[in-house]
Amino acid sequence: MLDALSSGAPVALGFEAPIVVPVSPVDTSEGWRTLGRARQGETGGGQSRPWSAGAGSGALTTGLVQLAWMLDWLASQMSTLRVTTSPSHWTAGQAELFVWEAFVSGTGKPVPSATGQHAADAAAAADTFADRLAAGTLGTSDVTCGPSSAFNLVAAAAAFAGMSVVPPGLRSDVPVYRTRPGDAGPHR
Incomplete structure (x- = not known):
């Protein structure tokens, strides 16, 4: 990655961890009740996975x-x-560096590869990113903080x-790309 950045190539880095979380509005007396709830789009198969x-x-x-x-x-x-x-x-x-969140869960969870589940998850996330880059859909996030403020970690x-x-900065959503079942197959 450092060689690519040093040569002037743009680099994208995905993390399979929540890197943007919702912070409920403080302008209502009930805002505290929604702390810790799922982000919009975070549910899968009717189940909430906050x-x-x-x-x-x-x-x-x-x-x-x-x-x-x-980053340090x-x-x-x-x-x-x-x-x-x-x-x-x-x-x-x-x-030069674009950081995004990989959402590898539910039906998008790939079958473990010979090198293990983590490698299969990373490959599925990379495939998802490559597909979105090619399709010009990087600006479409599968998960957002919705009406709450985003805390951009x-x-x-x-x-x-x-x-x-x-x-954008501390209060901006981070693109979250959910892997799809098709991403669980052979990887590039």
Whole structure:
């Protein structure tokens, strides 16, 4: 990744962990009641899988530390690196690094490969991203924070790393791409 960034190639980095979470409105007396609820689009097969449930909260905790470490390391190697969670800013060349969330769950969960479940999940997420890039649909997110404010953990981790964050910032949604059953097949 560092070689690609150093050569001027745009790089996209997906995390299979919640990297944007909803923060309920504070302008109503009932806003606190929706804290921790599922993001819009997070349900699958009629079942709610909120980001704050067991698997989601565990993935968020580990993913946030990994995200902060990765961005801090990249910033230590390339002090002028710009990061964004906006596909349009990335494709326009306004940021070298685009960070997005991979939602690998339910029917989109691939069969484990010879190298294990994590490798199969990563390949399915990469295939999903490549398909969306080719189709020009990076701006369409499968999961959003909806009427709640988004807390963009990428922007927070980038600030921790001292990186330049190309708008949008702390209150902006991060694109979340859900793998589909078709992504669970052979990978590129």
